Amino acid sequence: MRGIYIHIPFCHQICHYCDFNKVFFENQPVDEYIETIDKELTILKQSGTDFTKVETVFFGGGTPTALSAKQLDRLLEIVHSHVSVMNLTEFSTEANPDELTLDKLNVLKNGQVKRLSLGVQSFDEDLLKKIGRSHSPKQAIDVVNNARRTGFENISIDLIYALPGQTQAQWQNTLDQALALELPHYSGYSLIIEPKTVFYNLMNKGRLPLPGEDEETVMFSELINQMEKSGRSQYEISNFAIPGRESIHNMIYWENDEYAGIGAGAHGYLGGVRYANIAPLKRYMEHVETGDLPIIEKNTVTPNESMEEEMFLGLRKTEGVSIKHFAEKFGVTLEEKYGAVIQDLIKKDLVERHENRIRLTRNGIFKGNEAFQQFLG
CATH class of the missing domain: 3.80.30.20 (tm_1862 like domain)
Incomplete structure (x- = not known):
C-alpha cells in the first residue's frame, strides 16, 4: 500500500x-x-x-x-x-x-x-x-x-x-x-x-x-x-x-498501484481488490462500530483486468507505459498482449513508441478516450 x-x-x-x-x-x-x-x-x-x-x-x-x-x-x-x-x-x-x-x-x-x-x-x-x-x-x-x-x-x-x-x-x-x-x-x-x-x-x-x-x-x-x-x-x-x-x-x-480508501463512500485498491465503502454517513458509522471494515462492494481484479488498467491509467501520463515494466509486472510482453491494438493506434496517430515506452501522441492527448477504449475487453 x-x-x-x-x-x-x-x-x-x-x-x-x-x-x-x-x-x-x-x-x-x-x-x-x-x-x-x-x-x-x-x-x-x-x-x-x-x-x-x-x-x-x-x-x-x-x-x-x-x-x-x-x-x-x-x-x-x-x-x-x-x-x-x-x-x-x-x-x-x-x-x-x-x-x-x-x-x-x-x-x-x-x-x-x-x-x-x-x-x-x-x-x-x-x-x-x-x-x-x-x-x-x-x-x-x-x-x-x-x-x-x-x-x-x-x-x-x-x-x-x-x-x-x-x-x-x-x-x-x-x-x-x-x-x-x-x-x-x-x-x-x-x-x-x-x-x-x-x-x-x-x-x-x-x-x-x-x-x-x-x-x-x-x-x-x-x-x-x-x-x-x-x-x-x-x-x-x-x-x-x-x-x-x-x-x-x-x-x-x-501507476496502477495500491492505496487505502478511508471514510464514507471512499474507494480503495488493496490486495488486488478494488473496493467501495458504504456511502450513507449513518450506515457507514454504524458498520465501523461493529468492528468490520465498511466495504459494500468488492471486485477482485483479474490479471487481464489489471493489464487493461495498466494501459488506460498509464497512458494518461504523458510519459506513457513502460514496455519493460509491463513485462516484469505481468510476465507477458506488451507486444504479445496488445501488439495489434498498439499498431492500429499508431496508424491512427493516437499512440507512439518512444524510449521503450508507449505514450499518447499530441493528437492522442485530445482523443484519449478513443485510445483507452481499445484496451478494454
Whole structure:
C-alpha cells in the first residue's frame, strides 16, 4: 500500500457539477465521523494491512476545510497515530479558498501537511456563481498569499473549462490570473455533466448552455500551450507542474498501484481488490462500530483486468507505459498482449513508441478516450 485517501464528505455549499459523496455540514455528526475514521484505520491495520510503506496521505471530499480548526487538528492527530508522517513523501489536502482561514493554515502546517490543492475552478466572478462556488477571485488570490506566508510552498489549484456560457476570453483571463500566481502545480479539467447533479437536471431541461466540442478543444489546447510557455510540463492529461512538483498521490492511481480508501463512500485498491465503502454517513458509522471494515462492494481484479488498467491509467501520463515494466509486472510482453491494438493506434496517430515506452501522441492527448477504449475487453 503506497497511499491513504481519507474522505471528508462535508460541505457548506454544494457545487452544481459535483457528484462526489457529500452532505451539508449543518446538523451532521462531524466529530463522531472523525472518530470513526480513527476506528476504520485501526480495523484496517488489525486486518494485516501494512502501513509502514505508506508514501502519501490525501484528504479529499466533500471539503476537508469545511471542518473547524479544532476538528482538523483532531483529524491530523489521528493520522499521526497511525502513520509515520515524517517519512511521507507527500501529505496533501483539498481546500476551498473561502474556508482556509489563517487558523486552519497554521493547524495544517503544524500537522505536517505539505501540499495544498485549492478548488479555485475559475477567476471569473459570474462563472463562479453559476457553478455554485462560494468564493470570489480575490479570496482565491488571498488564500494563496496567506498559505505562502504560513510556509506552504507546494500549492496547486484546480481549474475547470467548458463551463456553461463560458467564452474563450473568460478562459484566457482565468489562465492569465492563475499563472500570475506562479504556482508549482495546476490541474485543468473539462466540465463533465454527471447524473444526480444540478447541472444534469438543467441539461435535461435544455437550460444548460454548454460550449461546443470545438470550443472545448480550443480551450484545452490553450491550457496546454499556456502551461508549456510558463514552464509547467504536462505530465498527465489534466495536470501540469514544474519538474519535481507532480502530485505523487495521484501518480499512485495512474501507476496502477495500491492505496487505502478511508471514510464514507471512499474507494480503495488493496490486495488486488478494488473496493467501495458504504456511502450513507449513518450506515457507514454504524458498520465501523461493529468492528468490520465498511466495504459494500468488492471486485477482485483479474490479471487481464489489471493489464487493461495498466494501459488506460498509464497512458494518461504523458510519459506513457513502460514496455519493460509491463513485462516484469505481468510476465507477458506488451507486444504479445496488445501488439495489434498498439499498431492500429499508431496508424491512427493516437499512440507512439518512444524510449521503450508507449505514450499518447499530441493528437492522442485530445482523443484519449478513443485510445483507452481499445484496451478494454
